[in-house]
Amino acid sequence: MPAEILPAEELEDLLARELTSETVRQAGTAAALLGEGDVVDLVERLPPARAALLFRVLPKDRALAVFESLDAGHQADLISALREADVIDFFEQMDPDDRVSLLDELPAVVADRLLSGLEAGERTLTGVVLGYPRGSIGRRMSPELVSVPRAATVEQALANVRAHVLDAETIYTIPVVDHGRLLVGVVGLRRLLASDPQTPIEDVMRPVESAVVTEDAERAARRFLDRKLLGMPIVDHEDRLVGIVTVDDALVIVEEADSEDAARQGGTEALRRPYLSTAVTRLVRTRIVWLLVLAVSAILTVQVLEIFEATLDQVVVLALFIPLLTGTGGNTGNQAATTVTRALALGDVTSRDIGRVLFREVRVGALLGLVLGSLGFLIAGVVYDLQIGIVIGLTLLAVCTMAAVVGGAMPIIAQTLRADPAVFSNPFISTFCDATGLVIYFLIARAVLGL
Structure with missing residues (x-):
């Protein structure tokens, strides 16, 4: 296919080849025919060095428009690959609030160098926004307005x-x-x-x-x-x-x-840039901490099983229902946590509403447990015996109620402690409900079966 009509995918392949003067010329011709959105998508997919090459073959005005459309993470990656003169030119053309988002992603030495290269007026405007705390709306506002x-x-x-x-x-x-x-x-x-x-x-x-x-x-x-x-x-x-x-x-x-x-909520950290352009080491760092935390937390579940090992030895059939009960408890808690976290984000719920939230989740959990417990009682009672059916039915009722209350409370507690409600959600709730659910299960089994 001629270079003039190369689509974005073929331009990406072209930039991945060994660079020659002919390759660069073809890339410039092809890039000129792509829409701005296609160029932005392509830059986000390319390694920084190749993305910088694409920038250099774009017309100056178009390169600036594409740069401003990128998120701060990608802008920071490009700065490390572009010439300093290119960087300063782009930086001067940005709005103060966008400059601050970019500066937050850069090493302090690079950020200071860029700031010092600004004109006095632009440096003052950028300094105003930089003066507000991270995470505040002042950090994201623009001081350039007409009143x-x-x-x-x-x-x-x-x-x-x-x-x-x-x-x-x-x-x-x-x-x-x-x-x-x-x-x-x-x-x-x-x-x-x-x-x-x-x-x-x-x-x-x-x-x-x-x-x-x-x-x-x-x-x-x-x-x-x-x-x-x-x-x-x-x-x-x-x-x-x-x-x-x-x-x-x-x-x-x-x-x-x-x-x-x-x-x-899925037990990882946000990538803050597209998946394919994220380094493997960065992917590992976003996941490993949560996996370590959950692995340590899961020891609680093992300890609970060890405590009730004698009970399992007497009625081996109880072990068959452990995955069902722990999975149901974790899912119920996650559902409640997700719903309440979203309500907190939208402002539908505040920390003062914790009593009302818990009262609602008690009722929701009890109704869910009643439905699932009735089904568990019928199936386990027919397949095994009546007593096993009673144990499974009562456990599902208790676990669903407990999990719904915990799932509804944890995001509100997190916000009260000025932590991110999402951090206290699914991974920790699943682990907590697993351990607590097993304790409830074996206590009910002992009471009903007379162990």
Whole structure:
């Protein structure tokens, strides 16, 4: 197939070959025919050295657009492979909040060198965002915004928007400020264009939904998206306007948080970049800690079996149901934890609601246990005998109730302790329910069978 019509997959193969002047020329021709999204996907799949080569054959404006579309992790990888002059040029063109996300991924020496290469004004704006705590919405806001005074008219406001249209992060949501940049309202561009030029801004502005700079970024972003806003002003603790967050920034924050929660609920850490471009050693590091923790925790289960070894020797059939009971308990707890973790993230549940959550999960777990226990009683009673059926039925009822309560409580306890609720979820709940479920199982067996 001619180089002019190479699709992204064949361009990837081309960049994987031994590099010659002809190969580089063909890569440049093929890359010029790809859409920006295809180039971004290709850069994310390539090793940093080859991705840097692709950058060098792209037109400067297009390379900048692709660089800004990458996540901070990939940008950091590229910086190590690109020439310093290329890096500084890209860095200068980025928005302050995007610069900060990139700086967080870089070694301190590299970050300091990039900061020192900025113009004084851009360095000041970047320093403002860097000054806020990691994980706060202030760290993700843009200080480049356009605002209008409360005393202005619609005509004056539009003139101010036109004067800053190329500098502001967004012009669709315009904060209204009073003396000392005190935030008093917000007005949309559509409302300005539809209003009489001499109308006072105070008559067209609406109440504002804002966030304090130190508020948790995920919580602020979810509230922002829940309100279906285009932009949300960020204020300091005295309600003075300091920045703005746009809908695309909020979507990125929530996507990162959801990816992290999903990974931790599966017993690993989020990769923060596509799977194929993640180093094998990085994959191992994201998994090994959790496996070690779970391996140590699983010793509890072994110890429980050792304690009740005599009971198993007397009624060997009890061992056949251990996988069923531990699996059911773990799954029930995981279901409850996932539901409550999601409710916490969306703001449907807070730490103060723990009593209501536990009361609901007791009822849910008991009903689930009643259904599963009845089924277990019938099957085990027919296949083995009535007493074994009673043991299995009662155990399923107790284990489901216990697991649902534990699964519902742990994410709330984690949030109260300022830990990530996802960390306390599936892996730890499964291990806890396994050990506790076995204790319940053997105690019921001893009582019913008279062992």
